[in-house]
Amino acid sequence: MTKSSSWIADTLTVDWDQTPTRPSIEELMPGFLLHAGASNNYVLDTGHELLVIDPGHERTRDSFFDAVRSWSSSPVHTVAFTHGHIDHVTGFGRFLEDGEHPEVVAQENCVARFQRYQLTHGFNEHINRRQTGNANLQFPKEFLFPTLTLRDHLSQRIGDLEIEYRAMKGETDDYCATWIPRRRILFVGDMATWKVPNSGNPLKIQRYPVEWAAALEELAGLGAEWLCPGHDLVLRGADNIRTFLLDQAAYLRSLIDQVLAGMNAGRSYDDILHSVEPDPDLAAKPAIRAVYNHPQFIVRDLLRYWGGWWDGEGGTLLPAKQADQSLEIVRLAGGLDPIVERARELVTKGAFALACHLADWATKAEPESLSAQHLKREVYQARADHETYGMARGFFLTEVADAQAAIAQLEGTDKSVER
Numbered sequence: 001m002t003k004s005s006s007w008i009a010d011t012l013t014v015d016w017d018q019t020p021t022r023p024s025i026e027e028l029m030p031g032f033l034l035h036a037g038a039s040n041n042y043v044l045d046t047g048h049e050l051l052v053i054d055p056g057h058e059r060t061r062d063s064f065f066d067a068v069r070s071w072s073s074s075p076v077h078t079v080a081f082t083h084g085h086i087d088h089v090t091g092f093g094r095f096l097e098d099g100e101h102p103e104v105v106a107q108e109n110c111v112a113r114f115q116r117y118q119l120t121h122g123f124n125e126h127i128n129r130r131q132t133g134n135a136n137l138q139f140p141k142e143f144l145f146p147t148l149t150l151r152d153h154l155s156q157r158i159g160d161l162e163i164e165y166r167a168m169k170g171e172t173d174d175y176c177a178t179w180i181p182r183r184r185i186l187f188v189g190d191m192a193t194w195k196v197p198n199s200g201n202p203l204k205i206q207r208y209p210v211e212w213a214a215a216l217e218e219l220a221g222l223g224a225e226w227l228c229p230g231h232d233l234v235l236r237g238a239d240n241i242r243t244f245l246l247d248q249a250a251y252l253r254s255l256i257d258q259v260l261a262g263m264n265a266g267r268s269y270d271d272i273l274h275s276v277e278p279d280p281d282l283a284a285k286p287a288i289r290a291v292y293n294h295p296q297f298i299v300r301d302l303l304r305y306w307g308g309w310w311d312g313e314g315g316t317l318l319p320a321k322q323a324d325q326s327l328e329i330v331r332l333a334g335g336l337d338p339i340v341e342r343a344r345e346l347v348t349k350g351a352f353a354l355a356c357h358l359a360d361w362a363t364k365a366e367p368e369s370l371s372a373q374h375l376k377r378e379v380y381q382a383r384a385d386h387e388t389y390g391m392a393r394g395f396f397l398t399e400v401a402d403a404q405a406a407i408a409q410l411e412g413t414d415k416s417v418e419r
Contacts, residue, residue, distance in 0.1 A: 007034055009233040012240055012287045019233065023063040028234060035067045039087045039230050042187060043068055048159035049077035053178055053187045054230060056091035058140060065094035077158050080165065081106040082189025082230060083172045084113040090140050105154065106146035107167045109174035114143040127203040133397045150176065170212035171198050177219060184225035192216060192248050194232040195289045200297030202395065207301050209252050216249035244287050251288055254279035255295060259302040269303055269311040294389040326364035336362055340375050352383040370410050377403035
């Protein structure tokens with residue numbers, strides 16, 4: 001673990017190539033520690049006991065414990081969760097093993113989240129493996145449940161420190177912003193990072209872009225001097241923070257307004273999905289980096305927020321199996337060879353989305369064809385290489401891995417019969 005001195009930004013223009021590595025630690029000011037692990041984990045010394053904001057992921061639990069205990073021997077009074085995602089809430093285990101029994105503060109929906117995670121453990125392990133491309137990822141089974149919950153607001157005093165917890169919706173329905181009025185420090189978790197807001201994860205439940213925008217606007221009015229996100233750099237300066245939060249809100253509203261107008265005009269989901277674009281001036285902001293979540297995912301989140309699961313196309317209401325559809329398409333094309341040839345041609349033209357459809361048809365029609373699986377690996381690798389949004393790239397690389405695994409099983413046993 002390295003000790004960093006560059007986790008604070010005093011400007012909205014940052015050279016991201018010069019940001020520190022993780023895990024690292026920094027005392028942001030006397031009595032205020034940052035441990036940058038899988039997520040940002042913060043500790044405030046109240047003068048009596050410690051307040052922890054998001055203890056992080058279990059894979060960095062040792063570095064977090066060591067960082068805190070090398071900084072302070074005071075007991076932990078309270079652990080506060082900004083939200084219940086596992087990279088923020090599963091890293092407190094070493095403290096529990098050391099005999100700590102803190103108060104655990106969270107928005108009340110966090111309890112139901114942890115229960116849902118336990119109910120759907122296998123599913124969550126599967127989808128997180130697909131998203132990250134890590135076939136060995138282990139999703140947790142045990143959680144540190146809240147002991148003190150809030151529905152809307154909660155005030156707490158630890159020693160001389162006054163703490164305000166504010167419930168809101170955004171990336172999740174269990175968000176809890178932590179506000180330290182006297183020190184003007186605001187902890188927002190993933191409500192505001194230096195990226196496109198993470199609404200609309202393809203494999204996760206509904207997120208809340210409309211409420212998210214409103215929450216950002218509310219937080220912008222607090223006059224915070226320190227903005228502490230769940231990832232990326234800590235931002236300092238009231239004007240910077242206000243601009244940062246309002247720009248993120250405006251980015252969301254630019255998509256919200258377009259999607260709502262399209263739905264009210266009766267336009268198809270497909271038309272809306274491929275015509276809505278974020279405001280170009282906002283998309284160019286260096287503090288709204290296009291590196292993780294794709295704006296189309298936010299559009300889909302909004303379509304689901306106001307509409308149903310059906311896209312309105314007759315054939316998809318009660319569809320034929322994808323394998324049967326694909327087999328029919330391949331037959332109409334005259335076999336796999338024309339599909340493979342055309343997909344490769346599309347890749348050379350940069351039409352990666354269309355090429356992926358052809359690769360999917362090929363492998364679903366003839367999953368035991370080496371030719372089809374090689375095509376899938378080739379096409380999805382090309383698409384991943386050209387994808388700037390990290391989440392989408394992760395899913396594409398999982399498709400590459402799936403094709404590679406199929407090739408390994410089929411090597412020398414191509415059973416394709418229709419060429």
